Amino acid sequence: MEGRHLLPAYSHLTHLECSACGATYSPDELHSLCRACGKVLYARYDLARAAETMTVAALGARPFSLWRYHEVLPVRDPAQVVSLHEGGTPLLPLPRYGAEIGLSRLLAKDEGRNPTASFKARGLSVAVSRAAELGVRAMAIPSTGNAASALAAYAARAGLEAHVFLADDAPPVMQAECAAYGAHVHLANGLLSEAGRRSRSESGERGWFDLSTLREPYRVEGKKTMGYEVAEQLGWELPDVIIYPTGGGTGILGLWKAFGELEAMGLVRGDWPRIVSVQAEGCAPIARAFAENADHARPWENVRTFAPGLRAPATIGDYLILQIVRESRGTVVTVGDDEMRETRHAVARAEGLDVSYESGATYAAARKLHATGFLQGDETVVVFNTASGLKQGGTEG
Ligand SMILES: *Cc1c(COP(=O)(O)O)cnc(C)c1O
Secondary structure, rough: OOOHHHHOOOOOOEEEEEOOOEEEEEEEOOOOOOOOOOOOOEEOOHHHHHHHOOOOOHOOOOOOOOOHHHHHHHOOOOHHHHOOOOOOEEEEEEEHHHHOOOOOOOEEEHHHOOHHHHHHHHHHHHHHHHHHOOOOOEEEEEEHHHHHHHHHHHHHHHEEEEEEEOHHHHHHHHHHEEEHHHOOEEEOOOOOEEEEEEEHHHHHHOEEOOOOOOOOOOOHHHHHHHHHHHHHHHOOOOOEEEEEEOOOOOHHHHHHHHHHHHHHHOOOOOOOOOOEEEEEEEEEEHHHHOOOOOOOOOOOOOOOOOOOOOOOOOOOOOOHHHHHHHHOOOOOEEOHHHHHHHHHHHHHHHHOOOOHHHHHHHHHHHHHHHOOOOOOOEEEEEEEEEEHHHOOOOOOO
């Protein structure tokens, strides 16, 4: 203990701030949405102090997992970190597929390499670590699959109790995966919205901590590390365009938050990327709101798509996704299931990379956007493989 106060802080977390009304809260107790207006809370840090130790040289000498950015993550005590080595995924050039669709600088951030084979691991490693640090012993999550399996794995790793509420259309392989990690699997008898209602009401009754998308502030913190890594892997430059498949929107929110923090710390400068949100034709609430020039998205009825990560009929982060896409001069693209499937196979054949349907949608979007002139052939375009293709078992029917 002696002299411990002389060590630089592991985290420079200072407060939580509402993304809509600006109300602030102490970060050292559990929070979900803003108590004043019901909107999404963001974690804030003392970035000037973080920048003193998070230098380019210091970062380069740390292990390449998302915890290398610990100064701007919420966990205060390194002993509380629950890790399976998440993050530190490769940014792979796609020369052959890029040439097929006319893009000479197409890169894929391969999130399928994460524990449980999707980028959901990032958010849940950070959220489970922080919840455990604040005394939580049992947690719940509604999911179409990937978030559930990630929670199940990190809860097992931490020795905590996990309750996963799976939508009826969750791929069977993911249900088996959750059970294998010892999670309590609850079938929702409904789609994702119903799973969410059940997760929140049972958590309220039983005292579990509910980790629903954007209803606690720390899954986004894990996901923002994708933005830190892309910047670092491009030599502290940002790409021209990012193409991301959107369900609940935490990926896009996290990336945008990362760019703001990186700029404030002086780690990047210049223009930020144009952000392209990709949705399934059969579940496109954000695309519809973008086309209507609306600030919020109406819930989508009759969700129909193979891609489990895109089966989000509504998200409480709708206003933030729409703001980001507009502010960045980006756009929203929809892709049909047949195109997702064909593109997924085309990428696998051209590049040796087996990607999920959600990721297939981003490559299809890249092709369409080059055809319409939104993308120039020599722009640096980063697409996200949000999950491995190996996780799709059973979804095509
Ligand atoms: C959850 C998920 C998405 C959507 O993620 P958001 O960042 O919440 O919009 C995309 N792809 C896959 C594979 C997912 O599991």
